[in-house]
Amino acid sequence: MSLNKLTILIPCYNEEGTLERIVHEVLAANTLGLEKEVIIIDDGSNDRSYEIAQDISKKNSNVKIIHSKKNLGKGSAIKKALPESTGDIILIQDADLEYSPKDFPRLMRPIVDKEADVVFGSRFIGGEMHRVLYFWHSLGNKILTFLSNVFTNLNLTDIETCYKLFRSKYIKEINLEESRFGFEPEIVAKVSKLYPPIKIFEVGVSYKGRTYHQGKKITWKDGVRAIYCIVKYNLFR
Template identity: 40%
Template sequence: MTSLSVLVPVYNEQHLVATSLARLEVLEGSPHLERIQAIVVDDSSRDGTAAVLRAFAEQRGVQWLEDGPIESGVELKGHGRSGKIEWVFLRHVLNGGKGRAIRTALAEATGELTVIHDADLEYHPKDLARIVKVFVEEQADAVFGSRFAGAEARRALLFRHELGNRFLTFLTNWVTNVNLTDMETCYKAVRTDLLKSIPIISNDFRLEPELTIKLAKREARIFEVPISYSGRTYQEGKKINWRDGFKALWAILRFAISDRVYTDDAYGSQILGRLARAPRFNAWMADTIRPFCGQRVLEIGSGTGNLTRRLVPRQTYVASDINPLYLQTLNGLTVDRPYLDVTLTDVTRGDSFPQVPGGFDTVVCLNVIEHVDDDHGSLRNIRSVLSADGKAIILVPHGPGLLGTLDEVLGHKRRYTEETLRRLAKDAGFEVAEVLRFNRVGWPAWWLNGKVLRRKQFGLFQILTLNALTPVFRLVDKLLPFPPLSLIAILRPTTAGAAEAPVEPGEPSASTQATA
């Protein structure tokens, strides 16, 4: 069972909106829905839409407010429940377009899933029940209702309009490498937490390619379901036209180039998402540590799985992170990888670590411990889940003198020298088997951007250049006269370290206790 929020943007639909909303009541019969929320946003209609919405609400026992509270240009007009459906009626003081109405409604969404439903009669909510079923059975992140995938019924109408839709879908598929049949469909259902984490900026029908491209860039598991479609003519009130088609072309180009796919959050998701635009660099990192990986692997700080995909398959592989958005993406990888498990693991909390019989033979922890206050305790936690002959692969930023604005924006609390890294490992119960000096070519760029120019973000062009030149960097890196940007330590537990218990946040580490 799940819950569904239905977002209904309305503009000048006085003749159709009541019937369209009444159709939503068919969802009450769905065996997969325990709660339904319908959020209706009147985008400052100029016809009789407001009066029709009021009559509809009052027929269902929803109290209508003459002068509802207004916040950021949005007026609350009604809120109440009828059967299994919670109704919310909002009104824009000024017309803002479909995209803005969707953002207004999305801010109020509380269901686990969210879908867009137009206020006309082209789409029928009976198809939403089948869309919801896909989420329940297939671990989908998004499900599109396709008008061109062989539904039971489809009105034969507007051939040239369909050609335009198919062309825009083709272009979107080209830039995303996702084989959709109907990008322009209104019925786009998405997991609510995922949808809320995507920055939507389009105010008109450019919303359709924007949302599709950004979902693809977020590596969402997208499915399609055939739906019925009863299109209407322009004489019957259809609003989208050829001008919107040209706007969509520009939108496809714009969002194909852009990598703004995360809203700002406490985890720095957008910054790390940009770094993921260098898959060749990630492959270089994976190739460097792969020879040291065993068959029972715990990866801490997996992000969206850039490294995970390159290190599997293994007998057992547990990918972990603390960012709920990343965990959602990682869970999508488990569907066809039975050896892969995903869990929330906080490196500072020993009780959050997963356990396997005999312990993990490898713990991979890249670019993590420099973010935490107690790096000693974190390494001891890693030691606690390793087998007696296991290995910890730890990557940290090198060079305290390089600490600058880029480290600040990434949340780095420190950079290491080889000496401090070795001392840290010893204090945590490890012996250092090997230290690899990684990415000398990155040292000048980091120094220039973080120390001289004091930049607080990575330019997209810089990341794409890094990705393009990585094959060359791999060949010349060891020949360059620069210090490494990162150190990779291969650690083995010592006998003394085996006796130490996991460390909880606030508990002093071994080095702290010794100092005390």
């Protein structure tokens, strides 16, 4: 089946300082000739994010908006956007500028070349540029990835990565349950269980992490929830 369109999902919560720039970078990105569809999911922001998204959408016919009056989390935002997605490939892009759309071509290439059905970006392979930040975040991610791999029998290096790409039919057939950051280990567990087995690739990406002062939102509580989700969705779903 030919691939004609890429849908980029951008969950957004209180990102008035970065939203316009990230959408500009997404719209300018090389998508290997595929048409772009951009869906911004404003997850109950209490700053100007929704107004900025509306202004962007008015100027760009291929940008849609989904608005939630209440903050429900990244997983909830993705679940709301999937039924509205019309692309052959679906890509998840955070709104905070930590991940660069310049990486789109290398992320898309395995799917476009029919080598992969799912591609995960990794901050820990490939020799790309990385901002040096929190040791405990890095260690925590490696522990979570190791635990996930034990259950899934995959050899991923970064399950908490923002960049996850799917042939749309695969992510749409998965029943997503997690509303917040637990979505990340949940989707890895459920992708690993698809039958017949699908082809999963990992591609190195650049990363410019934010500090908490700059707006980083994930905390140690999300790490605890991730452990729970790894066990739950690998053993009991």
